[in-house]
Amino acid sequence: MSDLSSSTYNGLVDLGRRLYDEALVRSDQEDITDPRGQPIGWLLDTRMPMLSGHIMPEVGRVLGERLAARGIHQSVGLGFGSYALVSSVVASTSNPPFMGGFIRENRKPHGRKRLVEGPVSRDEPVVLLDDILNSGRSALKAVELLRQDGFNVVGLMCLFHFTWSGGRARMESSGLWVDSLLDLNLRDGE
Numbered sequence: 604m605s606d607l608s609s610s611t612y613n614g615l616v617d618l619g620r621r622l623y624d625e626a627l628v629r630s631d632q633e634d635i636t637d638p639r640g641q642p643i644g645w646l647l648d649t650r651m652p653m654l655s656g657h658i659m660p661e662v663g664r665v666l667g668e669r670l671a672a673r674g675i676h677q678s679v680g681l682g683f684g685s686y687a688l689v690s691s692v693v694a695s696t697s698n699p700p701f702m703g704g705f706i707r708e709n710r711k712p713h714g715r716k717r718l719v720e721g722p723v724s725r726d727e728p729v730v731l732l733d734d735i736l737n738s739g740r741s742a743l744k745a746v747e748l749l750r751q752d753g754f755n756v757v758g759l760m761c762l763f764h765f766t767w768s769g770g771r772a773r774m775e776s777s778g779l780w781v782d783s784l785l786d787l788n789l790r791d792g793e
Contacts, residue, residue: 618661619785622762625652649734649762653687662784663691666760669782670730671697675757677729679719681706681745684734688762692732704729706745718752728757736761736783739770743777763787 626647628635637643652658670678670692676699680689686705693703704721711717723729729749733742742759749756759774764783771781 615665615784618658618665619762621658622649622652622662623647623785623787625655625658626763647735647763649684650687653691653734653762659687659691660694662688662762663693663695665784666732667692667695667697667701669760670701673730673758673780675728675730676700677702677704677723677727678732678760679704679706679721679723679729679745679749679754680732681708681748682733682741685732688732688734706748708748718748719754723754725753725755728755730758730760731756731779733759733761734763736764736770736774736781737768739768739773742770742774746774746777746779758782 626649627645628648629645630642635643635646653662666678666688670676676697678689678692678701680686680703689703689705693701695701702722702724704719704723706719707717709718731742731745731749733745736742736759746756746759756779758780760782762784764771764781764786766786766788774781
């Protein structure tokens with residue numbers, strides 16, 4: 604529970620459970636596969652709760668408070684799982700206000716030719732937001748893109764961290780702190 608009050612801790616546990624319950628998809632509900640096309644028993648689709656008006660603002664407030672406590676006011680994301688997270692933080696109340704950005708996989712070849720869309724500054728630290736930290740490979744890809752573009756990436760904040768996949772160690776070995784709303788140590792979705 605660290606330095607959280609019991610009511611704050613209980614509120615975070617409740618939010619984490621609601622996110623998990625609304626994001627959980629089981630193979631008996633629909634056909635789901637891993638990236639190699641193999642059937643799997645369950646997955647978490649965080650876009651479902653995060654694109655719901657009853658959870659998105661609450662998640663944005665919690666993530667925003669955690670970022671502000673670290674002195675961070677910029678967050679970016681790569682991929683559909685992160686877009687609602689970045690938007691929820693930007694919409695939360697903060698002074699100074701939060702800035703957000705979306706990372707492209709490849710620099711746009713025309714117009715402003717940006718890799719990162721949004722009002723984020725290279726002069727301030729930035730945190731990568733992602734829905735799930737599993738192996739950490741996709742997060743490291745995003746970090747590498749940001750660093751190559753001149754951004755000072757200091758951490759990764761996520762909703763769920765799958766503790767069995769080594770993603771946290773991979774991120775920390777790249778000099779980043781990791782903060783997750785919920786650490787999951789299960790494999791069967793129970």
